[in-house]
Amino acid sequence: MKDALAEGIFKPKPTTAEAKGDATTRAARTIIGSEVALRDAKTERLRKARLAQEALEPAPEPKAKPKAKAKAKAKPKAAAAKLAST
Secondary structure (H helix, E strand, C coil): CHHHHHCCCCCCCCCHHHHHHHHHHHHHHHHHHHHHHHHHHHHHHHHHHHHHHHHHCCCCCCCCCCCCCCCCCCCCCHHHHHHHHC
16 A cells, blocks of 8 residues: 555646646746856856956046035125115
């Protein structure tokens, strides 16, 4: 009896819909996995090319910060001028 249980006699078989879904899932995961591998390979290739190009170019000189403009003095308002004249 133990042998029968070990071999999976009572194991339920998947329905046709489940079997088709599983096949679709496996196919999609295979496609996605290959796309990820291609993307990673391309990223690594481009990274190496960029680093090689940066090694050949001289380092750019840092840009000087522009000097801050002096703030304009506030003009006295007309009301302040009237108080001062009285």
